Amino acid sequence: MVNTVKDVREIVNKWIDIHLHEYSNKISQGLPEIDDRYNLWRVSLVVKNGASSSIGEVKVSMNGEIAEHTEVGLLVKRLKKFIDQKEIVREKIAGLFYPAPIPNKVILGDAAIVLDEFPPDTAQLIITSPPYFNAKPQYSEYIDYQEYLDFLRKVFVRCHTILSEGRFFIINVSPVLIRRTSRSNSSKRIPIPFDIHRIMDTTGFEFIDDIIWVKPEGAGWNTGRGRRFAADRQPLQYKPVPVTEYVLVYRKKTNKLIDWNIRKHHDKRLVEESKIKGQYDITNVWHIPPGHHKDHPAVFPNELIRRLIKYYSFIDDLVLDPFAGSGTIGRVSIEMERRFLLIENNPRFFKAMKKELISLSSNLIRNVRVDFDINEGFKGDSNGD
Ligand SMILES: C[S@@+](CC[C@H](N)C(=O)[O-])C[C@H]1O[C@@H](n2cnc3c(N)ncnc32)[C@H](O)[C@@H]1O
Incomplete structure (x- = not known):
């Protein structure tokens, strides 16, 4: 049984490491929440330093398995879009000086x-x-x-x-x-x-x-x-x-x-x-x-x-x-x-x-x-x- 937030975080971290390894330093986890209706944990994935912008979600069953997640391609697409936007703003500022x-x-x-x-x-x-x-x-x-x-x-x-x-x-x-x-x-x-x-x-x-x-x-x-x-x-x-x-x-x-x-x-x-x-x-x-x-x-x-x-x-x-x-x-x-x-x-x-x-x-x-x-x-x- 997965009873603690810490356990859920570890499971999701492993999943990120396997499926989004290249971007793992750019993604962090929102606070895991229990979804009573489906009896599972829901964890949103957010862009690091991105004012908590969510790019998707991972659901973890009570026995510790990944029950569902936002499609990996879509996660990457959203993440890249966000990073590119930040880069454009940044370059505009940098270009000034x-x-x-x-x-x-x-x-x-x-x-x-x-x-x-x-x-x-x-x-x-x-x-x-x-x-x-x-x-x-x-x-x-x-x-x-x-x-x-x-x-x-x-x-x-x-x-x-x-x-x-x-x-x-x-x-x-x-x-x-x-x-x-x-x-x-x-x-x-x-x-x-x-x-x-x-x-x-x-x-x-x-x-x-x-x-x-x-x-x-x-x-x-x-x-x-x-x-x-x-x-x-x-x-x-x-x-x-x-x-x-x-x-x-x-x-x-x-x-x-x-x-x-x-x-x-x-x-x-x-x-x-x-x-x-x-x-x-x-x-x-x-x-x-x-x-x-x-x-x-x-x-x-x-x-x-x-x-x-x-x-x-x-x-x-x-x-x-x-x-x-x-x-x-x-x-x-x-x-x-x-x-x-x-x-x-x-x-x-x-x-x-x-x-x-x-x-x-x-x-x-x-x-x-x-x-x-x-x-x-x-x-x-x-x-x-
Ligand atoms: C250790 S010396 C630096 C020497 C320098 N590295 C060199 O190769 O010639 C520190 C210098 O900071 C200056 N200093 C002290 N307080 C300062 C301040 N508030 N603003 C600007 N310079 C200051 C001192 O007059 C001194 O010349």
């Missing part, structure tokens, strides 16, 4: 405000490394850690809106080391990546990969971490010197496979030209020396960004960095024939970035312009011209 209608842009302003100006589908890739959190109140821009996380959430929500469907958001982040303030307390590491993961998960991004960026040994020695252990060799005091950072890869949540992003690209020639030839990184462990820049203390190494842009975007895509710093994303985008949208709220960094990008803009092949703007809502010292 993609490829990105804006030239390369560099904006002085607060990312949490500036990003509001841009419509959906502006960016096809986001790569960023958020501002540093400093737990010492006298140095920190944020009242406390929670305020810092709330600020990041605000920016990530806006990033979600302007990123194209199914495209990638890559965050470089690592636990922050807070040095001890006196002999009576110990240093701490704040596990920022794990809190950021929670934010990403709840703002509409799907976790895809964690790439481990490994710097040469010795790179973290000046943090002072592990010195006590090196001298005393006491168990429990062991603290490794961190030489890795996370590069967390997320995808804007969608029920479309990545194939869809490739198939729906507006220019097949660009898809072909963007193919990754020759050797590539087979594992998620990437050995890359840290980056340096004369005008900024914490920059991406160009090599890290070259790889990310190569693996996660097509030529002519627009790459956004809401916390642009020295503008590494701009420099490498120019080199790799991508467009860029950079936001930075520090006038000094903005000015340096502007100077450098102007000098590189003679190398712009596809994108003839770089615009430099100061956001109207910018409250800081806007001496960034």
Whole structure:
């Protein structure tokens, strides 16, 4: 006897798997109901994410057999019609914005405000490394850690809106080391990546990969971490010197496979030209020396960004960095024939970035312009011209 909703669902799932296997990820079940008159269960089949649009029904007898169902051909026909309709609407919307209608842009302003100006589908890739959190109140821009996380959430929500469907958001982040303030307390590491993961998960991004960026040994020695252990060799005091950072890869949540992003690209020639030839990184462990820049203390190494842009975007895509710093994303985008949208709220960094990008803009092949703007809502010292 089939007595529970769970049992009925399992039976119908098996039936879907056999008869509609190709579409099983597009169909879900309505709530099974008992039909007293015929003494059987009725289960409607609905299109996933389709505002509960029903495409037919399966009836299950009390002894667990399929008693009746909407003809399979008809189910497929209705399902396809629904999917096609959604696709047409989607393409119409996408056609408005993609490829990105804006030239390369560099904006002085607060990312949490500036990003509001841009419509959906502006960016096809986001790569960023958020501002540093400093737990010492006298140095920190944020009242406390929670305020810092709330600020990041605000920016990530806006990033979600302007990123194209199914495209990638890559965050470089690592636990922050807070040095001890006196002999009576110990240093701490704040596990920022794990809190950021929670934010990403709840703002509409799907976790895809964690790439481990490994710097040469010795790179973290000046943090002072592990010195006590090196001298005393006491168990429990062991603290490794961190030489890795996370590069967390997320995808804007969608029920479309990545194939869809490739198939729906507006220019097949660009898809072909963007193919990754020759050797590539087979594992998620990437050995890359840290980056340096004369005008900024914490920059991406160009090599890290070259790889990310190569693996996660097509030529002519627009790459956004809401916390642009020295503008590494701009420099490498120019080199790799991508467009860029950079936001930075520090006038000094903005000015340096502007100077450098102007000098590189003679190398712009596809994108003839770089615009430099100061956001109207910018409250800081806007001496960034
Ligand atoms: C870790 S750095 C990024 C460096 C960059 N990845 C590079 O390669 O040069 C973070 C940057 O975010 C900037 N920033 C902090 N708060 C911001 C905000 N609200 N809006 C825009 N930029 C901000 C900081 O001034 C800093 O330059």
